Amino acid sequence: MSINQQAGAVVVHGGVGSSTDNEDGCVLAARRALGQLEANGNALDAAIIAVATLEDDGRFNAGSGSSLGLDGATIEMDASIMDTRGHLGTVACVRDVKNPVRLARAIADTPHVMLAGEGAQQFARSLGMPASEPISDHQRSEHRQIMKELAGSVPLMPGIDNRLFDRFWNYKTPLQLPISKACDTVGAVVRGPDGHFAVACSSGGSAPRLLGRVGDSPIIGCGFYCGSLGAIAATGIGEHIIRHLLARTVYGWLEQGMALEQALRRGVDLFDKDVDIGLIGVTKTEAGAYANQAMPHSRMTQR
Numbered sequence: 001m002s003i004n005q006q007a008g009a010v011v012v013h014g015g016v017g018s019s020t021d022n023e024d025g026c027v028l029a030a031r032r033a034l035g036q037l038e039a040n041g042n043a044l045d046a047a048i049i050a051v052a053t054l055e056d057d058g059r060f061n062a063g064s065g066s067s068l069g070l071d072g073a074t075i076e077m078d079a080s081i082m083d084t085r086g087h088l089g090t091v092a093c094v095r096d097v098k099n100p101v102r103l104a105r106a107i108a109d110t111p112h113v114m115l116a117g118e119g120a121q122q123f124a125r126s127l128g129m130p131a132s133e134p135i136s137d138h139q140r141s142e143h144r145q146i147m148k149e150l151a152g153s154v155p156l157m158p159g160i161d162n163r164l165f166d167r168f169w170n171y172k173t174p175l176q177l178p179i180s181k182a183c184d185t186v187g188a189v190v191r192g193p194d195g196h197f198a199v200a201c202s203s204g205g206s207a208p209r210l211l212g213r214v215g216d217s218p219i220i221g222c223g224f225y226c227g228s229l230g231a232i233a234a235t236g237i238g239e240h241i242i243r244h245l246l247a248r249t250v251y252g253w254l255e256q257g258m259a260l261e262q263a264l265r266r267g268v269d270l271f272d273k274d275v276d277i278g279l280i281g282v283t284k285t286e287a288g289a290y291a292n293q294a295m296p297h298s299r300m301t302q303r
Contacts (some may be wrong), residue, residue, distance in 0.1 A: 006301040008037040008193040009287040011060045011084045012049060012050045014060045014186055014296035016235045016278030022059045023296040028275075029053040030298040033188060037302060043192035044083040044105070047200035050188035051101040052078075055202055062186040063099055064133045066204020075132065076205055078217040079104040083198035088113055090218035094120040098130040103220075107234065114218060167173060185217050186226070187233035190284045193302060197231040206238060214242040222250035229254045230283035236276045237280050244270050246279070256284060264290040 010033040012026045017296050033050035036042070054104050055063025079100035080090040089108030091100050093116050107115050115123055130185045136206040185203040192198070201224050216223035216239025226249035232247040246267055253263040264279045268290055269278045278291030289297045 002063045007120050008034070008041070008046075009282050009299070009301045010034055010046060010050065011035070011124075011190075011235070011280040011287050011289055011299045012054070012188045012297060013278060013280050013289060014054060015062075015236055016291045016295045017276040018060065020296050022057075023291065025054060025057045025059060025297065026132055026296050026298040028114045029188065030300045033190060033254040036150055037190070038190060041193050043194075043196045043198035044087055044200070045083060046192070047083075047198040048081060048101055048105055048220070050190075051186055051188070051200040051202050052099045054186040055101060058133075058136060058138060060186050061204040063101075063204070063223040065139065066132075067206075068183050069205075070208050071211075072140075073135075074211065075135075076212070077203065078205065079202040080220070080222065080224050081108060081198070081200045082224055082231075083107050084226060084228060085197045088196075088220065090114040090220070092116040092218045093119045094124070094231075096121060096131045097124045098132050101200050103127075103129060103132045103154055103199075104202075108128055113220075116214075119211075122241045132149050133286040139188050142148070145185050149233050163174075182254070185215070185223060185233075185235040187217075187235060187280060189231040189233050189282045190285075191231070191284070191287070195284070196276045197226045197228075197282065199231040201233055201268050203238075208253060215239075215261065216246070221245045223247060224252045227251060230260065230281055230286075232279065232281045233292075235278040236271075238289050240271060240275050241277070246270070246277075250279060250281065260286040261290070264288060268292050 012030045029050040034045040038244040058064045076093040077100045081104045087108045089104040091104045187201040190198045201217045222242045234246045248265040277295045278295040280289040
């Protein structure tokens with residue numbers, strides 16, 4: 001896991017529980033991030049291009065591959081960026097934006113840290129950002145599978161009765177049952193050759209979910225965190241990640257002198273084994289990933 005302290009490093013993940021058949025998408029994202037590092041050495045630019053690549057892929061639960069809401073029509077997305085140069089921006093429950101991670105970057109230049117919902121969408125329009133791609137056959141297929149599973153007795157979210165989604169339904173259209181669960185995020189952590197760190201995350205939300213649900217991805221210290229010692233990104237069920245302030249907790253262990261690999265493993269071990277959790281991270285001398293389920297990812301360093 002060790003790397004040359006003077007080299008830039010990139011770690012990208014495509015979401016815990018996602019198929020490792022999609023790992024080629026992570027490899028491409030990491031290569032583009034390294035190319036960006038070679039172009040200008042900026043860690044944040046590299047993290048953003050990695051995540052935008054995954055958003056455009058269509059196979060991951062972010063951007064063009066975001067999971068449909070339970071009504072089969074609504075898509076709400078979250079994203080975040082942070083670096084050690086003072087940039088911090090997040091977006092929650094935004095609709096009809098092709099690359100939420102680029103919107104999060106733009107928000108970092110406003111007087112605010114987070115924009116949500118309609119306001120975030122209007123801000124994206126004011127900047128001329130492209131709208132989302134049309135809903136794909138892949139997204140519709142994933143939704144049909146979710147609805148089938150929601151009609152069953154096996155919890156789609158560990159410890160949560162499926163019937164609660166019916167009880168608290170808040171979409172305009174009625175629940176129709178029936179017509180692989182998706183709770184993943186995509187993310188990237190980067191160390192620039194100048195020693196600065198950056199992290200970027202994007203998510204199409206958990207499935208199933210109520211309208212307006214916000215996960216860990218746009219919440220600082222939960223789905224993402226970076227500081228002078230490194231950068232951390234989490235993936236999994238946001239409701240569990242938030243309760244542990246997972247990214248900041250793992251970073252805190254780095255502050256105590258713990259090696260990155262040990263900190264990532266300890267972070268994942270905070271959760272029951274039936275809760276899918278994954279972490280990626282970079283420090284001044286290390287780069288790594290760890291998860292309790294399959295997690296497509298890629299790690300690359302500059303030579």
